[in-house]
Amino acid sequence: MTRYTAQDVETRWQKAWDEADVFKAKRDESKPKYYVLEMFPYPSGRIHMGHVRNYTMGDVVARYKMSTGHNVLHPMGWDAFGMPAENAAMALNSHPGTWTYQNIADMRAQMKPLGLSIDWSREFATCDPEYYGQQQAMFIDMMAKGLAYRKNATVNWDPVDMTVLANEQVENGRGWRSGAEVEQRELTQWFFKISDFSEELLSAIDDLDNWPAKVKLMQRNWIGKSEGLEFAFSLIDAPEGHEQVEVYTTRPDTLMGASFVGISADHPLAKTLELDNAEIAAFCTSCRNEATTEEAREKAEKRGFDTGLRVQHPLDPSWELPVYIANFILMDYGTGAVFGCPAHDQRDFEFATKYELAINAVFTPVDADLDTSEAYVPLKSEQVRYVRGFAGDAIQTGAAGVTSAIAYCEDKGFGQGVTRFRLRDWGLSRQRYWGCPIPVVHCEDCGVVPEKKENLPVKLPQDVTLDLPGNPLDRHPTWRNCACPACGKDALRETDTMDTFVDSSWYYARFTNPAAATPTDAEDAAYWMNVDQYIGGIEHAILHLLYSRFFARAMNLTGHLSEGAVEPFNALFTQGMVTHEIYQTRDAKGRPVYHLPQDVTDGKLADGTDVEIIPSAKMSKSKKNVVDPDAIISQYGADTARWFVLSDSPPERDVEWSAAGADATFKHLNRVWRIAGDVVEAPESGKGDAELIRATHKTIHEVTQAIDGFAFNAAIAKLYGFTNTLQKSKAGAEAKRSALAALAQLMSPMTPHLSEEIWSLMGEASLIIHAPWPVADEAMLVEDTVTLPIQINGKRRDELKVPADMPKEEVEKLVLANDAVIKALNGGVPKKLIVVPGRIVNVVI
RNA sequence: GCCCGCGUGGUGGAAUGGUAGACACAGGGGACUUAAAAUCCCUAGGCAGGAAUGCCGUGCCGGUUCGAAUCCGGCCGCGGGUACCA
Numbered sequence A: 001m002t003r004y005t006a007q008d009v010e011t012r013w014q015k016a017w018d019e020a021d022v023f024k025a026k027r028d029e030s031k032p033k034y035y036v037l038e039m040f041p042y043p044s045g046r047i048h049m050g051h052v053r054n055y056t057m058g059d060v061v062a063r064y065k066m067s068t069g070h071n072v073l074h075p076m077g078w079d080a081f082g083m084p085a086e087n088a089a090m091a092l093n094s095h096p097g098t099w100t101y102q103n104i105a106d107m108r109a110q111m112k113p114l115g116l117s118i119d120w121s122r123e124f125a126t127c128d129p130e131y132y133g134q135q136q137a138m139f140i141d142m143m144a145k146g147l148a149y150r151k152n153a154t155v156n157w158d159p160v161d162m163t164v165l166a167n168e169q170v171e172n173g174r175g176w177r178s179g180a181e182v183e184q185r186e187l188t189q190w191f192f193k194i195s196d197f198s199e200e201l202l203s204a205i206d207d208l209d210n211w212p213a214k215v216k217l218m219q220r221n222w223i224g225k226s227e228g229l230e231f232a233f234s235l236i237d238a239p240e241g242h243e244q245v246e247v248y249t250t251r252p253d254t255l256m257g258a259s260f261v262g263i264s265a266d267h268p269l270a271k272t273l274e275l276d277n278a279e280i281a282a283f284c285t286s287c288r289n290e291a292t293t294e295e296a297r298e299k300a301e302k303r304g305f306d307t308g309l310r311v312q313h314p315l316d317p318s319w320e321l322p323v324y325i326a327n328f329i330l331m332d333y334g335t336g337a338v339f340g341c342p343a344h345d346q347r348d349f350e351f352a353t354k355y356e357l358a359i360n361a362v363f364t365p366v367d368a369d370l371d372t373s374e375a376y377v378p379l380k381s382e383q384v385r386y387v388r389g390f391a392g393d394a395i396q397t398g399a400a401g402v403t404s405a406i407a408y409c410e411d412k413g414f415g416q417g418v419t420r421f422r423l424r425d426w427g428l429s430r431q432r433y434w435g436c437p438i439p440v441v442h443c444e445d446c447g448v449v450p451e452k453k454e455n456l457p458v459k460l461p462q463d464v465t466l467d468l469p470g471n472p473l474d475r476h477p478t479w480r481n482c483a484c485p486a487c488g489k490d491a492l493r494e495t496d497t498m499d500t501f502v503d504s505s506w507y508y509a510r511f512t513n514p515a516a517a518t519p520t521d522a523e524d525a526a527y528w529m530n531v532d533q534y535i536g537g538i539e540h541a542i543l544h545l546l547y548s549r550f551f552a553r554a555m556n557l558t559g560h561l562s563e564g565a566v567e568p569f570n571a572l573f574t575q576g577m578v579t580h581e582i583y584q585t586r587d588a589k590g591r592p593v594y595h596l597p598q599d600v601t602d603g604k605l606a607d608g609t610d611v612e613i614i615p616s617a618k619m620s621k622s623k624k625n626v627v628d629p630d631a632i633i634s635q636y637g638a639d640t641a642r643w644f645v646l647s648d649s650p651p652e653r654d655v656e657w658s659a660a661g662a663d664a665t666f667k668h669l670n671r672v673w674r675i676a677g678d679v680v681e682a683p684e685s686g687k688g689d690a691e692l693i694r695a696t697h698k699t700i701h702e703v704t705q706a707i708d709g710f711a712f713n714a715a716i717a718k719l720y721g722f723t724n725t726l727q728k729s730k731a732g733a734e735a736k737r738s739a740l741a742a743l744a745q746l747m748s749p750m751t752p753h754l755s756e757e758i759w760s761l762m763g764e765a766s767l768i769i770h771a772p773w774p775v776a777d778e779a780m781l782v783e784d785t786v787t788l789p790i791q792i793n794g795k796r797r798d799e800l801k802v803p804a805d806m807p808k809e810e811v812e813k814l815v816l817a818n819d820a821v822i823k824a825l826n827g828g829v830p831k832k833l834i835v836v837p838g839r840i841v842n843v844v845i
Numbered sequence B: 001g002c003c004c005g006c007g008u009g010g011u012g013g014a015a016u017g018g019u020a021g022a023c024a025c026a027g028g029g030g031a032c033u034u035a036a037a038a039u040c041c042c043u044a045g046g047c048a049g050g051a052a053u054g055c056c057g058u059g060c061c062g063g064u065u066c067g068a069a070u071c072c073g074g075c076c077g078c079g080g081g082u083a084c085c086a
Helices: A006-020 A049-067 A083-092 A096-114 A129-144 A194-207 A213-223 A252-257 A268-276 A278-288 A294-299 A346-354 A398-412 A522-528 A543-557 A630-636 A638-647 A662-680 A689-708 A712-728 A733-747 A752-761 A808-816 A819-825
Strands: A033-038 A071-073 A148-158 A163-165 A183-192 A225-236 A244-249 A260-263 A304-313 A316-326 A337-340 A363-365 A383-386 A395-397 A415-421 A440-443 A447-450 A481-483 A490-493 A533-537 A572-575 A578-586 A592-595 A612-618 A785-792 A795-803 A832-836 A840-844
Touching (some): A006 A096, A006 A638, A006 A752, A033 A049, A033 A522, A049 A071, A049 A572, A049 A578, A049 A638, A083 A096, A096 A630, A129 A148, A129 A447, A129 A543, A194 A213, A194 A225, A194 A415, A194 A543, A225 A316, A225 A398, A244 A252, A244 A260, A244 A337, A252 A398, A260 A304, A260 A346, A278 A316, A383 A398, A630 A662, A638 A752, A662 A733, A662 A752, A689 A712, A733 A752, A785 A819, A795 A808, A795 A819, A808 A819, A808 A840, A819 A840
Parallel strands (some): A033 A071, A033 A533, A260 A316, A785 A840
Antiparallel strands (some): A148 A163, A148 A183, A225 A244, A260 A337, A363 A383, A383 A395, A440 A447, A440 A490, A578 A592, A578 A612, A785 A795, A832 A840
C-alpha cells in the first residue's frame, strides 16, 4: 500500500478528467439537463476561503447530479467591471484592464487545482468586448421598448477630485480620498423601467418554491406594495401654480390627527419658494447636501423649515396646517409631500415635539389608556378605538379604518385610493471608465440616438489615464467624437457606462452559448435555461437577484429569452459568509490601513506595530480580512481543503474562519486511504456481513438525503460514522468491498480525487464520476426494534426496547409495568399516558 | 432608523415539537516504540457524589404544550442589506 500523496493523486485525476473531457457540457436530449451555477466572482486578485466554500458547494451539487444521470452545465466566469480596478490602476499607474485580466489569470490558476467540475470552455469575463457588446445590443432593444430612459437624479460629487463618488466612498459626508465635503449634484442619467414590473415581480415570488423564505420576504418588503390615499391639500395664498399640494398616505384613517404638511426640499413648491427667500434656499441646499443613502437619512436628525404657508384641512376647511420643508421626505417616493400625524408615527412625533406642533390622538388601545409619551403605532391588523375617526366603526382594525377612510374620501370626491410601490427605477448610469459603455450618441439634430447594431461593440478606448480627476471618457480626444447613426453629422458619444449589476443580470443566460453572435442562442437557451440550482451569498438577496429577475423579463420582451425563462433561477441556495477579524492601523493622515491576517501575529505586525482589531465581517479584499487557500492546498491538497470547508458548519450559516482542524481532515483522508488498502486485501470470509451491509445502505440513504438537502456538514458527519464502522468491521471481503465502493462514491462529490484513486485501486476501469450513484435498498432501512424513552412528567427516567410495530396498547402495558414508573406512581394512577409510536412515552402524574 | 437572519459544551456544530450535545477539533489518560512521529484505545456540558444517581443547563425574561434549542410575545448581542462595494 502506497502513501496517500494528495498532490500526485490530484494532478493525475485532473489530467484524466481533462483528457476524457468529462465536464464539457453538450446538448443531449436523452438525459434530463441540470444547470448548476454559483455566483461568479469579482476578480479581486486572489481567491479566499469564501470562494472555496462557495464553489465547492456548487461542485458537490454538479458532481452529484452527474452521478444521478443528469446532463450537467456548470460554467464559470468573471464579474470583471467595477471600481476596484480603477482604484488599482490609479495606485499602480496602469490600466484597469491589465490589472483585471492579470487577476483573472491568477484566480483561475488558484481555482484549477481545486478540481472543480467546471466547463472552462464557456468561461468569459464581463469586460470582454464580446460580452459587453451583446449587452449593448440588448440595451438598444430595451430603449426601443421604452425600458431604458433618461431622467434627472443626484450623485455624490467630490468637488476636489471633480468626480462622482460611490456611497461607500463617502465617509461622514466627506470624500474618502480628498477629504472634501461631498455635494449632491443633479445629472441626467439612464434608468431601467423596473417599476413597470413591480406587481409582476412581487406576485411571481409566490411561485418561487425552491427559494429560501427569508429571501422572498426580503424581496417582498423591498418592492413594498402599499395601498393608500392620494389627495390634495389646498394651499392658502399659494404661489402661482402651487394651489394644490398632492400628498400620499398609507394611513388616511389618521387624517384627523394631522398637524403639519411636510414637503421634500426637491418639491416644486420648495423650489419656487427658495427663488426669493434666501433662508429657504439655504435650508433646501443643506437638505440636498445631506447624504443620500437611506440609512444615513433615516438616522440623521429630523429637521424642518416652516415656510409660513398654510393649507386647509380637507375635512374641515377652517382648520389650517403649517407647511414645512423637511429633510426626511423624499421626492422619489410618492408625491414628495406628506401630512404628519405625530400621535401615530414615531418620526412625526419627534418632529412635532421639536417644533411644538399639536399631537392629536386618532385612536387609542381598545381597553387601555393611551401612553402619550411616544407615538402609538399598533399593527394594522390590531383592533383600536377611534376617538377622532371619520369613517367606519368606532372599534375596528387599522386596516379596516384605512379601507373605510379611502371609501369615504373617494365618495366625498377629494381623494382616491391608489396602490404604490417602494421599488424605484434602476439608475444604471455611472460616470466611470471601467464599465460597459452605454451605446448611444448625442446629436444636435436627432437628439439621443442608439448606436447602430453593426457598429457594436462600442469598445472602451485603451489609451486612457486615470491619474486626472473625472471620467477619462469625457476628456478622451477622439473617442467621444463620432458620426450620428441617424443623420451622419458630427455627434458626441454618451460617456456614462453601465452599473456593474447590469453585467451580472444576464450572464447566466450567456453561459448557455457564450460564443453566440446575438446575446443568446435561442436553441441553447431553450435547452439549458433555467438555472436549476443557483448558489451564492445572502448579501445578494435583494439587488442582484431582483435585477436578474427583471432582466430576464426584459430579455423576454426583447426576444432574447423565452417566456419560460422569466424566472431564471428555479432553486436558490444562499450560503453564509466566511468572516474574519479585520486588522487596521492608521496612516499619517489618520486614514485606515488594513493588513492581511497572515501578516498579523498576536495583534502585532512583523515590525512590532500594534494593530487595531475590528470585529469579524465578511471576507473582502478591500478590508484585507482574507485568507488565501493556497497554504492549505499546497500543504494538504484540494480534497482536504474541500472536505474541510464543508465539514463543520451548516452551509447557510456564516462561519468565522479558523484553520484549526485542517490537519485533522487530512488525517481522516489518510485513514480512508489506509482502510481502502486493507479492504482490498481483506480475507474472503468474516463475521458481521449483515450489519455492515445494513450500515452501508443506511449510510447511502442518509448521505443522499443530506446532499439533496444541502446539509453537507451532516453528510460528512454520517461519512465519519460510516468510516468508523467500516474500520472496525470484521466482515468478509465482499461486504467490505461493497461498503468501500459506497464510501468512495458517497465521498466523491466532496473528495473527487481520492475517490477516483480508491475506485481505481478497487480495479474499476471507468471513472467514478461516470458511475451511477448508489441506491439504498429500502428493505435494509427498516428497524425491527426501537428504543422508546420513558418520560415521567416530561423528564426522561428510563427506556424501553420494543418491536417497532408493537401496538400502542401493548406499549402502555409495558410502561405501567416498568419499575421506574411503578415507583413514581407510588400506587396511584397516571393522569395521562402519552405514547407516540416509535418516538417516546410520557407518563403524567 | 428600517427590512432579513443568527445566538446550543473549551471550539465548530447535531437535533426544526419527542432521550440536548450526534460527528469532529482542542484537552486529559493509556497502548505500541529505546525514543519520537504515525497509529490505535479510553475519557470528556456544569455542579454535588467514591459510585449509583440527583440537580442545573440551548443569549435573557415571560407564555403555549403531556413535552420547547425548536412555536408565540418582549428584550439583549452579533451579522447581512439599505438602491453608486460587488
